[in-house]
Every structure is written in C-alpha cells, then in structure tokens.
Amino acid sequence: MTQSAQTNMVNMYQEELHTEAEAPLTIRTVGRKATITKEELFQAALNLIGPQKSISSLSLREVAREAGIAPNSFYRHFKDTDELAIELIDRAGGVLRQILHEARLKASRQSSIIRSSVEVFIEQLDADEGNLSLLLREGYTGSHSYKNAVERQLNYFQQELKEDLIVLERLNQSKLAHPDIVAMGITQIVFNMGAKVIDMPVEERKQVAEQTMIMIRMLLEGARHLDEAQIR
Numbered sequence: 001m002t003q004s005a006q007t008n009m010v011n012m013y014q015e016e017l018h019t020e021a022e023a024p025l026t027i028r029t030v031g032r033k034a035t036i037t038k039e040e041l042f043q044a045a046l047n048l049i050g051p052q053k054s055i056s057s058l059s060l061r062e063v064a065r066e067a068g069i070a071p072n073s074f075y076r077h078f079k080d081t082d083e084l085a086i087e088l089i090d091r092a093g094g095v096l097r098q099i100l101h102e103a104r105l106k107a108s109r110q111s112s113i114i115r116s117s118v119e120v121f122i123e124q125l126d127a128d129e130g131n132l133s134l135l136l137r138e139g140y141t142g143s144h145s146y147k148n149a150v151e152r153q154l155n156y157f158q159q160e161l162k163e164d165l166i167v168l169e170r171l172n173q174s175k176l177a178h179p180d181i182v183a184m185g186i187t188q189i190v191f192n193m194g195a196k197v198i199d200m201p202v203e204e205r206k207q208v209a210e211q212t213m214i215m216i217r218m219l220l221e222g223a224r225h226l227d228e229a230q231i232r
Helices: 003-022 038-048 060-067 081-106 110-125 131-141 144-171 179-197 202-224
Strands: none
Touching: 038 060, 038 081, 060 081, 081 110, 081 131, 081 144, 110 131, 110 179, 110 202, 131 144, 131 179, 144 179, 179 202
C-alpha cells in the first residue's frame, strides 16, 4: 500500500470517529414507556387495589411502576394520587351506571327489570374492570374525600333510576308515590347488598341476591299503593 493510500485511510477513519462523536445518543430506559394515557394510569391503579389494599394506600411510585413509567410522567395527568383516585371513582361510577341503565332498558317486564339489574350488579363484582368493587370499598372504608366522591356517584345512580322508574311505571300504566325516595331506597338496598356479598362464595351470593329482589319488589308494591294520608 502506498504512503498516499495509507494517509487517505487514516483520514477516513478519523472522519468516521468524528461523525460518531457528534451523533446524538438515543438513551432508552428499559421497561418504561415514553408516553402514558389517563386510561392506562387508571388501569394500573385498579390492578393494584383489592380486598387487602385500598386505593387510599397507593403511592405514586407504586402506580408509576405498575404503569411502566417514570414517576415524573405521572404528573402529566394528575397532581397526586388523591386526584387520580377521585377521577377513577367518577369513571367507575359512570361505567357502572351505563351498564345498569342498559340492563333496565333491555328488560321488558317489571319483575325481569329487577332480576336483570340485580344479576348484572352481582356480575360486576367479579368483572375484570373492578369498577363496582372500587365504589363499594371506598364508599365504606375510604378516606373522607373518597367517600364524598362515592356518595356523589350514588346520587347520580338515584337520579337516573328515578327517571327510569317513572318511564317504566308509565308503560305499565301504574304510578309510584315519591319515585325519588323509591330510587334512593333501591340504591341503598342494592349497594348494601353488594358490600355484604363482595367476599362471599357464589352460592351464598345467590341467596342474598334473591332476598334483595324480594325487598325491591316489596318497596315498589308499597309505593304503588301508598296512602299519603296514612303516613302524615
């Protein structure tokens, strides 16, 4: 190889080294996502809570680790875990209200409306989404702010149920006295039932569910034949 050729090779090698040094390095953190959505953070929180762990005990780092992000990425959507928890409760309530509303609309007779609603409610206890179990646990054992968030969702349940009951009674050519109180009573009965059966075996749940349906029927029948003069 001539002296000129050797010089050219050295110059080319030096240029390559210089180019590599100037090129920006792409550093990736193994196991962490570059971006995250609110929905993914909600799901990460739901994955972590259960019978032995309340959402109030979750730390920001736990949620970030479950979601596969750096803790700082959490702040792009929420200021803290309390804000995440309250939004998650609101989300859970909205999802569950829609499911129960659709169950009522699909039923054609008053008895089947009661049965379908209670059965759907029970099914949601074991649903992968965990929306109902979240509302039940935080409504009874959560912090004050979480209980208020659950109470707000229950008020929405009552309002929507009242509207559905008025429509259904009209279709059945009957009328309820104080549909708002009836809706409140049914909501409380069903949610109390849910809190009672959430950790029960399936067979025991069925028995409690049947008793709950009878209570609701008694409440509806009583409201249809209520004599206002006798309760004043």
